[in-house]
Amino acid sequence: MKKITIKDIAAKFDVSISTVSKALNDSYEISDKTKEKIKKYAKKKKYKPNFNALSLKNRRTKTIGIMIPNMLNYFFAQVFKGVEKTANLNGYKVITCISNESYQKEVETMETLSNGSIDGFIVSMAEETEIKNDFSHFTTSIEQGTPIVMFDRVAKNVSCDKVIADDFQAAFKTVKHLSNTGCTNIAFVSTISNLSVGKERYTGYLKGLEQAEMPIKESLILNIQENNYKRFEALITPLFENNSEIDSVIATSEQAAIAAMKIAHKRGYKIPENFSVIGFSNGILSRHSNPKLTTVSQHGEIMGETAAQLLIDKLDSKIENQSSNTKVIQTDLVERNSTKTFLKLTK
Amino acid sequence: MKKITIKDIAAKFDVSISTVSKALNDSYEISDKTKEKIKKYAKKKKYKPNFNALSLKNRRTKTIGIMIPNMLNYFFAQVFKGVEKTANLNGYKVITCISNESYQKEVETMETLSNGSIDGFIVSMAEETEIKNDFSHFTTSIEQGTPIVMFDRVAKNVSCDKVIADDFQAAFKTVKHLSNTGCTNIAFVSTISNLSVGKERYTGYLKGLEQAEMPIKESLILNIQENNYKRFEALITPLFENNSEIDSVIATSEQAAIAAMKIAHKRGYKIPENFSVIGFSNGILSRHSNPKLTTVSQHGEIMGETAAQLLIDKLDSKIENQSSNTKVIQTDLVERNSTKTFLKLTK
DNA sequence: TTGAAAGCGGTACCAG
DNA sequence: CTGGTACCGCTTTCAA
Numbered sequence: 001m002k003k004i005t006i007k008d009i010a011a012k013f014d015v016s017i018s019t020v021s022k023a024l025n026d027s028y029e030i031s032d033k034t035k036e037k038i039k040k041y042a043k044k045k046k047y048k049p050n051f052n053a054l055s056l057k058n059r060r061t062k063t064i065g066i067m068i069p070n071m072l073n074y075f076f077a078q079v080f081k082g083v084e085k086t087a088n089l090n091g092y093k094v095i096t097c098i099s100n101e102s103y104q105k106e107v108e109t110m111e112t113l114s115n116g117s118i119d120g121f122i123v124s125m126a127e128e129t130e131i132k133n134d135f136s137h138f139t140t141s142i143e144q145g146t147p148i149v150m151f152d153r154v155a156k157n158v159s160c161d162k163v164i165a166d167d168f169q170a171a172f173k174t175v176k177h178l179s180n181t182g183c184t185n186i187a188f189v190s191t192i193s194n195l196s197v198g199k200e201r202y203t204g205y206l207k208g209l210e211q212a213e214m215p216i217k218e219s220l221i222l223n224i225q226e227n228n229y230k231r232f233e234a235l236i237t238p239l240f241e242n243n244s245e246i247d248s249v250i251a252t253s254e255q256a257a258i259a260a261m262k263i264a265h266k267r268g269y270k271i272p273e274n275f276s277v278i279g280f281s282n283g284i285l286s287r288h289s290n291p292k293l294t295t296v297s298q299h300g301e302i303m304g305e306t307a308a309q310l311l312i313d314k315l316d317s318k319i320e321n322q323s324s325n326t327k328v329i330q331t332d333l334v335e336r337n338s339t340k341t342f343l344k345l346t347k
Numbered sequence: 348m349k350k351i352t353i354k355d356i357a358a359k360f361d362v363s364i365s366t367v368s369k370a371l372n373d374s375y376e377i378s379d380k381t382k383e384k385i386k387k388y389a390k391k392k393k394y395k396p397n398f399n400a401l402s403l404k405n406r407r408t409k410t411i412g413i414m415i416p417n418m419l420n421y422f423f424a425q426v427f428k429g430v431e432k433t434a435n436l437n438g439y440k441v442i443t444c445i446s447n448e449s450y451q452k453e454v455e456t457m458e459t460l461s462n463g464s465i466d467g468f469i470v471s472m473a474e475e476t477e478i479k480n481d482f483s484h485f486t487t488s489i490e491q492g493t494p495i496v497m498f499d500r501v502a503k504n505v506s507c508d509k510v511i512a513d514d515f516q517a518a519f520k521t522v523k524h525l526s527n528t529g530c531t532n533i534a535f536v537s538t539i540s541n542l543s544v545g546k547e548r549y550t551g552y553l554k555g556l557e558q559a560e561m562p563i564k565e566s567l568i569l570n571i572q573e574n575n576y577k578r579f580e581a582l583i584t585p586l587f588e589n590n591s592e593i594d595s596v597i598a599t600s601e602q603a604a605i606a607a608m609k610i611a612h613k614r615g616y617k618i619p620e621n622f623s624v625i626g627f628s629n630g631i632l633s634r635h636s637n638p639k640l641t642t643v644s645q646h647g648e649i650m651g652e653t654a655a656q657l658l659i660d661k662l663d664s665k666i667e668n669q670s671s672n673t674k675v676i677q678t679d680l681v682e683r684n685s686t687k688t689f690l691k692l693t694k
Numbered sequence: 695t696t697g698a699a700a701g702c703g704g705t706a707c708c709a710g
Numbered sequence: 711c712t713g714g715t716a717c718c719g720c721t722t723t724c725a726a
Contacts, residue, residue: 001490003463005719016697021721031695046491048462052402053719056702061399063442071427072631077418084418084445088456093464095410096443098431109435115395116350116703117440143348144393229634258635265637284419285635287576288605290612352703363713368705378711400703403718463719 004045009038024049055116063093064311065118067109069101069126069153074254074283075300076124079151082304083122090312103128107137114146120311121146122304125153130195149311151303153195161314162326163307165298167200168207170331174250174278174296175208177333181340183248183276185220187239189260190252193223201252201280219243224256232259240267248276248339254285257293261338277338291337303329351392356385371396402463410440411658412465414456416448416473416500421601421630422647423471426498429651430469437659450475454484461493467658468493469651472500477542496658498650500542508661509673510654512645514547515554517678521597521625521643522555524680528687530595530623532567534586536607537599540570548599548627566590571603579606587614595623595686601632604640608685624685638684650676 006024010017015034023030023038024047041047055061066083068076080096087094095118099106106126113121121141129135135155138148142160151163178186188205192198209216219242224235236259240246249264251257257279261271269275271291279286282297306327335341353371357364362381370377370385371394388394402408413430415423427443434441442465446453453473460468468488476482482502485495489507498510525533535552539545556563566589571582583606587593596611598604604626608618616622618638626633629644653674682688 001487003461003491007719017720018698018722019696021719022696025721029695034695046487048458049721050403050719051463052399052408053463053702054721055399056397056403056704056718057720057722059702071418071424071431072421074419074631077424080418080443081445084443088444093442093460094444095440096427096431097435097441098428111395113440114350116398116400140348140393144350255635262637284421285631288602288632288636290609290637354703364704365706365714366712369712372705376711381711396705397703400718401705403702403720404704404706406718 001045004042004047005050006047009042009045009047012041013038060119060315061093061117062091063095063118064120064122064308064315065095065097065110065113066122067097067099067106068124069099071096071098074285075152075281075298078300079124079304079307082301082306083308084304085301086305086308086312090308090316092308092312099126099129101127103132103134110137110141114141114144119146119315121148122307122311123148123150125150125155127153127192127195130155147311147314149307149314151307152298153197156196159324161307161310161324163303163310164326164328165197165303165331166328167197167331168204170280170296170298170333171201171204171250172208172211173204173331173333175205175212177335177339177342178248178250178276178278179208179212179214180342181272181276184214185217185243185245185247186214187220187222187243187246187249187260189222189224189236189239189249189256191224191227191256192252193225198252205250217243220246229255229259232256233263236260237263240264247274248278250278250280252280254279254281254283254293254295257295257338258285258289261289261291261293271338272340276340278333282334286334286336289338294336294339295334297332297334299329299331348392351389351394352397353394356389356392356394359388360385407466407662408440408464409438410442410465411467411469411655411662412442412444412457412460413469414444414446414453415471416446418443418445421632422499422628422645425647426471426651426654429648429653430655431651432648433652433655433659437655437663439655439659446473446476448474450479450481457484457488461488461491466493466662468495469654469658470495470497472497472502474500474539474542477502494658494661496654496661498654499645500544503543506671508654508657508671510650510657511673511675512544512650512678513675514544514678515551517627517643517645517680518548518551518597519555519558520551520678520680522552522559524682524686524689525595525597525623525625526555526559526561527689528619528623531561532564532590532592532594533561534567534569534590534593534596534607536569536571536583536586536596536603538571538574538603539599540572545599552597564590567593576602576606579603580610583607584610587611594621595625597625599627601626601628601630601640601642604642604685605632605636608636608638608640618685619687623687625680629681633681633683636685641683641686642681644679644681646676646678 282295286293629642633640
């Protein structure tokens with residue numbers, strides 16, 4: 001049973017293709033009798049209007065392209081889930097591309113897809129792109145009429161819709177929580193110091209120290225440039241060796257946080273009794289580590305849903321909407337067992 | 348700078364569209380001079396042939412649809428990575444859909460995409476589909492001329508290309524390894540007893556016991572029907588309570604394996620000194636658990652690459668190829684710290 | 695109530 | 711070497 005076209009149906013009933021088209025679209029121009037028999041037959045034969053013909057005609061594909069740095073990263077997988085869900089609810093398909101943190105792959109992929117394959121993009125920049133600071137592929141796309149929504153790793157100077165977490169605020173709150181629970185020597189370990197989100201978190205940390213009236217100690221701040229998680233323990237260990245007073249760590253990734261926990265454990269600290277750890281990105285590791293890790297949840301799935309909705313609203317609205325929205329998704333501190341609980345005094 | 352069409356170029360140089368088309372495709376029929384100026388202009392204006400027009404004309408989209416149960420599952424994310432990579436290398440795009448283990452979503456999505464959106468499918472069945480045992484959406488797709496490659500969770504009776512792991516053999520080998528390292532009371536915890544891969548692993552386990560001349564003890568076999576990992580510890584605990592002699596666990600998922608480790612730990616066992624654990628699916632948890640988990644690697648990325656290659660080969664070959672291939676990807680036991688090492692005697 | 699024809703953006707055959 | 715035209719599958723306007 002091969003796929004059937006409108007032409008086949010027309011031949012079957014010896015009518016014109018326009019009659020069939022109208023009948024299937026329930027046009028008032030066609031008699032009920034004709035409509036009925038045509039629809040019935042179409043259903044029986046599982047007729048579906050050809051996607052490419054429709055897209056060509058309508059000049060829109062009802063498809064969005066999503067470009068993310070790495071699908072093995074739980075946060076991005078969550079965002080993807082949100083995007084896919086919202087897209088589907090709105091009748092959109094999703095073409096997925098992984099940049100693998102490569103600028104070139106990102107550029108090439110966007111060019112390939114900018115041939116009418118998709119109506120708009122959802123993008124989180126590759127690390128390389130952010131470092132290279134070259135965003136012309138984004139602006140070009142927008143100029144050519146293909147809208148973009150950026151999330152998480154966004155480019156400040158590109159004028160488009162954006163969805164971000166309140167990274168500054170989140171980091172600020174982690175310091176506050178640690179300070180509230182009695183920590184006084186809070187280390188900050190960043191694996192993403194060259195990304196803007198990393199910088200936001202760093203300044204949030206500094207602001208938190210200030211607020212808590214704690215001095216900034218350079219020796220408590222560590223930027224890891226490597227991506228190999230196997231090296232994390234080795235790289236973080238000096239933080240402990242050089243700071244006998246260290247009593248807590250805020251890490252920008254789960255993996256780094258867990259490495260810190262292991263080191264603390266080895267060095268005889270008790271978590272959370274006399275050592276606390278908070279990680280960013282509420283992923284799968286945090287829920288299974290021992291003790292379970294207190295984390296900052298960025299609500300990846302909601303970010304994805306929001307980004308998709310933003311894009312679809314723009315695509316579906318007839319009016320040319322030039323305004324650029326930035327939505328900030330609130331983060332939450334998910335308290336587990338790597339931090340002490342802070343009992344707020346109820347009035 | 349809006350997108351440009353062949354027509355615009357033709358107007359610019361006052362030639363016909365066929366001339367432009369031929370020039371851009373480097374036809375021998377066109378003079379070098381004309382070719383050059385047209386190509387140059389096209390490049391300058393970033394001309395790209397419209398995707399939908401091409402697809403309509405060629406009756407192929409160079410797009411494959413991948414349908415997986417859950418992107419938050421590390422194994423599936425790995426497979427996806429392999430598919431995306433291989434697809435791109437071969438000039439294919441990937442439309443990604445998540446079934447969320449739902450039969451209905453799987454069916455609906457496949458129907459939606461079977462309108463010329465994609466040239467072929469790569470599928471791992473939803474759990475519901477496997478239980479329901481209704482595969483008509485797959486066979487229909489194949490009959491209609493849209494080929495399918497299934498991976499991991501495949502349907503035996505659907506005749507199509509398949510990529511699977513040697514689950515039976517893998518489970519068999521885990522028992523052997525545990526037996527070699529001195530374990531004598533090996534428990535088997537399955538979270539997927541109603542999936543065919545789960546059954547394969549179970550029979551592999553039984554065969555392993557037989558080979559090692561160990562009795563099958565019902566009390567050492569546990570099937571977990573829930574998906575909520577938070578309940579795993581509670582559900583697995585009886586295994587320990589009812590078997591004072593238990594000295595090792597083989598679990599069909601990382602999460603279950605880690606739950607087992609935690610229980611063993613709580614009950615005073617030393618891993619791996621007097622208790623061993625092996626998990627299936629070499630994911631991110633195994634590498635960060637404490638101790639690190641010995642696992643069976645299914646090489647998800649390779650499975651993805653293989654599946655994509657199989658599909659693309661079929662799509663790109665002109666000849667109608669009806670044969671069905673099944674590729675078995677060898678698994679590996681990745682020894683980490685939750686099992687003792689077995690020193691093979693070197694002759 | 696139905697049908698013819700143009701057009702979406704290309705390719706390719708055939709004519710000149 | 712260049713141009714006209716049919717066609718891919720569908721929608722839509724206009725005419726009958």
